Amino acid sequence: MRKKIIIGNWKMNKTPSEVKKFFDEFKNKKIEFRSNMIYGIAAPSCDLYYAVNERPNDNFVISSQDISKHLSGAYTGEISALMLKEMGVNYAIVGHSERRTYHKETDSDINAKAKTALENGIVPIICVGETLQEYESGISKQVVEKQVKECVKDLDLSKIVIAYEPVWAIGTGKTATNDYAQEMCKFIRSLTSNETLIQYGGSVTPESIDELLNQPDVDGALVGGASLKVDSFISLIEKK
Numbered sequence: 157m158r159k160k161i162i163i164g165n166w167k168m169n170k171t172p173s174e175v176k177k178f179f180d181e182f183k184n185k186k187i188e189f190r191s192n193m194i195y196g197i198a199a200p201s202c203d204l205y206y207a208v209n210e211r212p213n214d215n216f217v218i219s220s221q222d223i224s225k226h227l228s229g230a231y232t233g234e235i236s237a238l239m240l241k242e243m244g245v246n247y248a249i250v251g252h253s254e255r256r257t258y259h260k261e262t263d264s265d266i267n268a269k270a271k272t273a274l275e276n277g278i279v280p281i282i283c284v285g286e287t288l289q290e291y292e293s294g295i296s297k298q299v300v301e302k303q304v305k306e307c308v309k310d311l312d313l314s315k316i317v318i319a320y321e322p323v324w325a326i327g328t329g330k331t332a333t334n335d336y337a338q339e340m341c342k343f344i345r346s347l348t349s350n351e352t353l354i355q356y357g358g359s360v361t362p363e364s365i366d367e368l369l370n371q372p373d374v375d376g377a378l379v380g381g382a383s384l385k386v387d388s389f390i391s392l393i394e395k396k
């Protein structure tokens with residue numbers, strides 16, 4: 157049975173002292189976790205060291221929000237798989253729509269980043285998803301098919317995570333219906349494998365997550381806004 161994977165994407169939020177506060181508060185709660193679940197957060201680069209050291213236990217995954225396709229060298233501002241690995245970071249989000257939009261990342265960049273991550277023992281969380289315009293034009297599957305095929309080229313499909321995040325649902329409060337999320341995740345599965353973990357992301361809340369996770373091809377969620385506060389984050393990962 158595939159595991160569920162719930163990751164909070166903090167985006168550009170929280171200073172190191174706020175990270176410590178989050179974990180201090182988290183450690184004071186008594187939590188009954190969902191079973192068979194991978195859970196954690198993706199922190200900004202400058203917070204990763206603190207997050208790894210402040211997390212409550214080794215099962216709490218700390219992910220980066222990006223990774224360089226290079227291992228070292230003259231790449232100002234980038235962070236390498238070797239650096240992440242040594243810090244204890246085992247996951248890396250690649251190709252988030254915000255990076256595709258603001259940093260012009262292409263599917264081939266994303267594939268190269270995911271490859272470097274995997275070769276160095278870091279699980280890439282590869283983000284795909286159509287824009288509102290593409291959704292309204294009825295070409296969501298064509299767009300996502302192209303993204304998935306190019307991003308997962310030559311990767312071991314049993315070792316990656318794919319996050320299906322329709323851009324129109326990110327930060328808008330407009331979540332996809334459970335049926336639509338299921339249909340798209342099932343479609344992505346048909347392009348990948350039975351072992352690939354496929355998350356849905358886009359305005360997921362503690363109220364919407366259970367029904368989403370009940371969908372047979374939705375293996376988890378990548379959650380932005382609702383992962384920032386401790387109580388809200390806990391209601392995403394705890395057993396109901």
Ligand code: 13P
Nearest residue numbers: 165326327358359380381
């Ligand atoms: P929201 O949950 O805030 O819509 O963000 C989704 C997202 O982009 C996670 O990567």
